Amino acid sequence: MEINKVTIHDIARALNIDSSTVSRALNNSSRVTEKTKIKIIEKAEELGYQRNALASNLRKRVTNTIGVVVPRISRHFFASVIQGVEETAYLSGYNVLICQSLEQLERETQIAETLVANRVDGVLISISMETTNYNHIHRLNNSGIPLVFFDRHCNIPNTNNVLIDDFKGGFDATQHLIQKGCKHIVHFSGPQALEIYKNRFKGYKAALKSNKLPFKEDYVISSRLMELDGVKNAKKLLNERMDFDGIFSANDVAAIGAMKYLKEKGVNIPKDVAMVGFSNEPISNVINPALTTIDQPGLEMGKVATELLLKHIKSQNKLIEPQTIIMDSKLIERQSSKK
Amino acid sequence: MEINKVTIHDIARALNIDSSTVSRALNNSSRVTEKTKIKIIEKAEELGYQRNALASNLRKRVTNTIGVVVPRISRHFFASVIQGVEETAYLSGYNVLICQSLEQLERETQIAETLVANRVDGVLISISMETTNYNHIHRLNNSGIPLVFFDRHCNIPNTNNVLIDDFKGGFDATQHLIQKGCKHIVHFSGPQALEIYKNRFKGYKAALKSNKLPFKEDYVISSRLMELDGVKNAKKLLNERMDFDGIFSANDVAAIGAMKYLKEKGVNIPKDVAMVGFSNEPISNVINPALTTIDQPGLEMGKVATELLLKHIKSQNKLIEPQTIIMDSKLIERQSSKK
């Protein structure tokens, strides 16, 4: 019940050898006899030795840890990404430090600082909605820690990014609605500071244009895209008796809020209104099994981003060109199982 | 773009003072003139100094970090707990290390080892469904790191626990169904290695008994309570044409799976079947807004567990009696908003 203070020196002393030999043995160095190695390992177990990663990492100047920063871990998309990150990292013997910014710049800045202070070997990040100031990102970069953005990236040159084609997604979503016969499509848009929402918006406009439909400023409702924003948006649409027959939501959560409200008010989706949402929170499929979504492959994205990051970490010295990987995201039209 | 190697010694040299003074200044010690303090902080900024937490923690023998181990971060209940943990920890200046066992004993063991190696100051844990072997828990205990179980605890004496009254929950749930007129209540049960499922099961049996309803072994379906298990369970009920009019599911996710399947097959809840699920994944409320649940206050639980843990951490030396805190969980009967 006493705090463990067993060090390699204690093991060394008990065996009448030097601590450096113990260190080598515990790291399975080939420069130690198999016999003494066994002896050391047994004694370590006996004394209840637990290596001190702090000391080890300090000395090695490497932590074998990568940090991943997401807005919220409870969001299905980000949880899938983390899953992919952990799987890939694990295969390469890396630990993962999970951090959530809760969409707050202040927390994100704080997190960045902590990650640097703890000398993580690399960072994966999807920036918060509040992130318009990039100071903390630059500090991260200047600290020499490899950095990869995924999904939500910064508009900074020479960065590594793993993204989906948001313009295409926005275009496809809108095109889909138009093909379903919609002529008055509302767009739930997000903070324009984020590239992803900007590009989804651009895709929306481009699809309207290519179909010779008019673009109307007041058909775009901007918000932080939380579930309550979706509710508010839908309420606004009904209250102001807007003439709309389709909705393209820039994310799933806002779409969920809107669906709940519309359902409550007796508006059917997709019959009265067609709807497309980005990403694929499983809940959306439940509220309306026929909801069409632009699927973001979170698991894959996590894996790809981690691979890219590890590549940079492992070739620390040689300069590797930063790159942007665009992943495939496809429109999925689910069939309701009810007939 | 070069790796940051600025240390307090560099700052000291640039200012022709000693590194210990720099250390004191950066830690805002009162034993440094305000003037030199400012000078030092400015120089630190100028050189782009980033403190090395590894070295600091090694020296101080404290990391100001607590680890929290959950089965899955994507589960709403655990995400709320983590939220509560972070809020409370943050107020006391502690960092939080989030780890997920994915319900695997092997991963849980690995995580425990990593936490010890990284010398976290304390650990909060909700054990996995596979955890029947407690070796890693004992190692954690022996390392002298304060430990608090929440929700899913171990059957080990002298431990700290923050739980809800599972027996009462199971009892209330069953009682509720009986009051609704159910006479043939099925129970979706979980691994009996976990105390929580054992106790919910006991509550179920006790409620039947106190209402003089017969307990039938084959009305208990045991599984790992994943969503697919719920689907399977529901399928089994229908296929075997079991005579049931109520379901008490030991968790929400299995209830969700069952609800989806039953809905698809045209069985209505709560008219054809009444149902109660533990915990409150928001999705369950969407599939069936009238679903009754035993609400587990995740946020509160996270806060309380963290407070208990911090109390132990802060009074490291004096022995504090281990304690078990039972939190209130109440049955919530939601009203469908549709009339």
Next chain:
DNA sequence: CTGTTAGCGCGTTCAA
């Protein structure tokens, strides 16, 4: 108020 000295626990030279 500041400097000196001595480790925290580990890994890595360099000799032997």
Next chain:
DNA sequence: TTGAACGCGCTAACAG
């Protein structure tokens, strides 16, 4: 193959 000595970057004890 092993040992001796040093230092990773920082903090804490003790002087002054």
